[in-house]
Amino acid sequence: MKINKNIIVRFAAAALGLFMLAGCSDAIQTSTVEETAGTDLSDTYAFIAKDIQNPYMQKVYEGFQTAFSELGSSSVYKAPEANTPEKQVEIINELVSQGIAGIAVAANDADMLEDALKAAMEAGVEVISLDSAVNKESRRTHIQQADPELIGRSLVRAAYDIVGGNGGIGILSTTYQATNQNLWISYMEQEIAENPEKYASTPIVQIAYGDDDETKSISETQSLLENPDIKVIIAPTSVGITAAAQVLRETESDVKLTGLGMPSQMAEYIESGICPKMYLWNPVDVGYLAGYTLKALSDGTITGAQGEVFTAGTLGERTVTLDDEQGTEIMLGDLLEFDSTNIGEWKGAF
Numbered sequence: 001m002k003i004n005k006n007i008i009v010r011f012a013a014a015a016l017g018l019f020m021l022a023g024c025s026d027a028i029q030t031s032t033v034e035e036t037a038g039t040d041l042s043d044t045y046a047f048i049a050k051d052i053q054n055p056y057m058q059k060v061y062e063g064f065q066t067a068f069s070e071l072g073s074s075s076v077y078k079a080p081e082a083n084t085p086e087k088q089v090e091i092i093n094e095l096v097s098q099g100i101a102g103i104a105v106a107a108n109d110a111d112m113l114e115d116a117l118k119a120a121m122e123a124g125v126e127v128i129s130l131d132s133a134v135n136k137e138s139r140r141t142h143i144q145q146a147d148p149e150l151i152g153r154s155l156v157r158a159a160y161d162i163v164g165g166n167g168g169i170g171i172l173s174t175t176y177q178a179t180n181q182n183l184w185i186s187y188m189e190q191e192i193a194e195n196p197e198k199y200a201s202t203p204i205v206q207i208a209y210g211d212d213d214e215t216k217s218i219s220e221t222q223s224l225l226e227n228p229d230i231k232v233i234i235a236p237t238s239v240g241i242t243a244a245a246q247v248l249r250e251t252e253s254d255v256k257l258t259g260l261g262m263p264s265q266m267a268e269y270i271e272s273g274i275c276p277k278m279y280l281w282n283p284v285d286v287g288y289l290a291g292y293t294l295k296a297l298s299d300g301t302i303t304g305a306q307g308e309v310f311t312a313g314t315l316g317e318r319t320v321t322l323d324d325e326q327g328t329e330i331m332l333g334d335l336l337e338f339d340s341t342n343i344g345e346w347k348g349a350f
């Protein structure tokens with residue numbers, strides 16, 4: 001995968017208008033899991049999040065719900081209390097037994113959902129993953145938020161810039177099995193391995209796992225701060241980055257922060273300089289694209305094979321492409337960079 005794609009550095013008016021359109025058409029409350037027992041689910045599509053607490057996942061569901069309201073079908077939000085694959089299996093089995101039309105899952109493990117998702121597809125349920133992929137046998141295709149290689153390399157380059165090439169990196173990830181975070185971390189390691197001279201004084205010193213749980217992310221950040229070699233933390237998770245930012249503010253630490261975060265949650269830390277820059281894509285659009293993809297699979301417009309093309313509502317034409325593991329994926333697009341010059345424009349968006 002090449003990394004010569006443009007990062008959107010400044011406020012992109014067109015993109016902002018687009019997601020506001022997608023994100024605001026339906027006001028929703030998704031802090032609780034929606035009940036499905038006893039309902040006809042033959043035209044209902046489920047988004048299974050990593051866990052119920054995560055505000056990022058709720059943003060993804062906003063777009064998912066908007067897609068299905070445009071398409072005249074129903075959607076439902078399901079999530080386990082904690083981000084374990086076992087609980088996701090229970091949710092999948094329950095939805096399949098209730099006759100759900102399709103499932104998009106942000107997986108808590110690449111392989112452990114395989115039996116349940118294969119059984120779902122055999123029962124005629126359309127299955128895709130988003131955010132955090134399942135293996136290619138367990139899905140028709142995957143919704144890829146932005147180029148994983150670009151994400152990993154951009155985060156390490158940002159950390160390097162923040163410490164001026166002099167200071168170790170601590171990573172605050174999610175769970176040990178999270179496929180998306182692990183893929184991004186592998187590209188962070190590759191960026192350093194391929195440029196040994198540049199990163200000689202900016203190694204990855206330690207990787208910690210906050211499990212996308214605020215309390216654990218706070219304590220893991222405190223542990224990272226006990227290591228005097230760490231001068232910058234990369235948190236490639238919206239839950240982790242906000243927890244780390246709180247700790248850095250409260251301890252008045254000189255350690256800096258970068259990662260993947262939602263502008264609405266991180267604006268104050270970007271403005272104060274704790275997190276000089278961070279990245280994300282449009283989470284609402286991730287869910288919106290997933291919704292249109294599931295519908296295109298149900299309609300038979302696509303099967304999830306490489307080269308197929310369909311129209312994803314206001315996002316326009318999308319093509320199914322090969323991913324790194326010879327499964328297929330549909331790329332959402334741009335990696336957005338946020339810093340003090342543009343955070344004000346984005347903080348009301350997501």
Ligand code: RAM
Nearest residue numbers: 056131174237238239260
């Ligand atoms: C967290 C989740 C998710 C990731 C975002 C950026 O909410 O772990 O997987 O994509 O952060």
